[in-house]
Amino acid sequence: MGVTIADVASRAGVSKTTVSRVLNSKGEISEDTVSKVRKAISELGYVPSAGAVGLARGTTQMIGMLVPDLAWVWAGIVQAVVETLEAEGFGLRMLTVNGGEESLRRLGLQVAAKSFDGLLVIEPEGALAAITELHEAGLPVVLIDDRFQRPGFPYVATTNREGGEQAARHLLDLGRRRPLVVTGPDEYGCTQERLGGFVDVYAQAGIELEPRSIICGDFLFDSSRRGVAQALADGVEFDAVFGHNDPSAAGVIAALHEAGLKIPRDVAVVGFDDVEVASYTYPALTTVRQPMREMGEAAARLLLDHVRRSPEAAPSRIIPTSLVIRGSTLEPSSN
Structure with a gap:
């Protein structure tokens, strides 16, 4: 059986009602009592349920940010968040979910102790239900998402389908009529959106992509390199490749170099994201730019609006992609 509010009360030497009042920031409670209750919560690892804690607006001037890991791919988003929050007098507390249930337990403790006033979340694999529960209990939450999750709370997203369309139109404008696609994981909404937009534009031009022209990938360099090498070995003919993110496209470029093909003369390559590797x-690399910094700034401002209970707070925001053209699709001018 899990730790209960009665266990916390017993450890702190107070009543269950007092514990509830501390959790909900209700009534006149001495700092000593609050300290005892929070210490007991921490020692016991008590995670309040949505029904046990009605989160009031905090006054910590801190924002929590939950990320899958501390990988460099989030750097643009995090930097924009930090700059935006600092300009508004807020600090940032970073949290990760790579510890599974233990990470969620620590998050619950942070919320119970009112360590921050609101929460920014990036791609919370396996944590969306818990975060939704916290939001429903009153915690301001904003999701920064490129995988087409649409939660019951505010989010900032980008236009993945339109990005796929932009890649396809660019390649068609260059006369590339035999594309190969290296996708992301099937379970991600952004994979379906990017593929759908790309395939539809080619279909409108009278070109149907064959099944063997679509390689199921995982957003990683090595698997993309192997997938393209296998396509070449199988005799698949293509004059362009659309990688669903930039590391995938970098793997494509490596495979083409290893096969002795010239880029972009023989094969044009387009990625997605416009991260540093591009x-x-x-x-x-020519790539569809996902506006990471803009998404980070927009999410921070949106969350602060909700923390401050601004009547102008938007429900959500979608920021468009744009195409960045480089040498992997256009050779330098001979002029």
């Missing part, structure tokens, strides 16, 4: 491939 500028370091050879040739530099």
